[in-house]
Amino acid sequence: xxxxYKVMKSQRKKDFLLLFPMDKTDLGILKHRWETLTARLxxxxxxxxxxxxxxxxxxxxxxxxxxxxxxxxEKQDLMHIAVCRLLSRFGYYELTGLDEQGWPHWKLIRKxxxxxxxxxxxxxxxxxxxxxxxxxxxREA
Numbered sequence: 508x509x510x511x512y513k514v515m516k517s518q519r520k521k522d523f524l525l526l527f528p529m530d531k532t533d534l535g536i537l538k539h540r541w542e543t544l545t546a547r548l549x550x551x552x553x554x555x556x557x558x559x560x561x562x563x564x565x566x567x568x569x570x571x572x573x574x575x576x577x578x579x580x581e582k583q584d585l586m587h588i589a590v591c592r593l594l595s596r597f598g599y600y601e602l603t604g605l606d607e608q609g610w611p612h613w614k615l616i617r618k619x620x621x622x623x624x625x626x627x628x629x630x631x632x633x634x635x636x637x638x639x640x641x642x643x644x645x646r647e648a
Contacts, residue, residue, distance in 0.1 A: 541632050544639060558628065561635055565589035569611060593634035
């Protein structure tokens with residue numbers, strides 16, 4: 508296991524720029540962990556979710572209302588909630604509170620650096636994996 512992967516796993520690291528560049532070993536580990544998570548979710552939901560679907564699931568979890576019908580705008584809001592929650596552990600967003608309907612609101616506290624689409628994808632996948640390990644207790648077998 509590379510030193511970079513160990514840094515990625517560390518909860519004390521606040522700057523996700525340490526994720527890049529990843530070598531082939533790091534990318535392979537991330538890919539394996541992502542495939543393991545999506546396979547487990549496929550068992551629960553009937554099909555393997557893509558990144559957007561997993562963001563939606565995290566948003567639903569963070570809202571705390573469970574499964575229900577959501578409008579298209581609410582689905583986008585749920586994915587935004589997920590991204591804010593995931594990036595909050597890197598010090599980019601801070602929860603400011605809940606509105607009258609119980610929806611969480613986040614404040615950008617540090618500007619996000621410019622990332623390529625691939626880097627964004629890798630960042631979100633790593634953050635999701637950490638979220639499922641830390642928030643749901645889901646660990647790799």
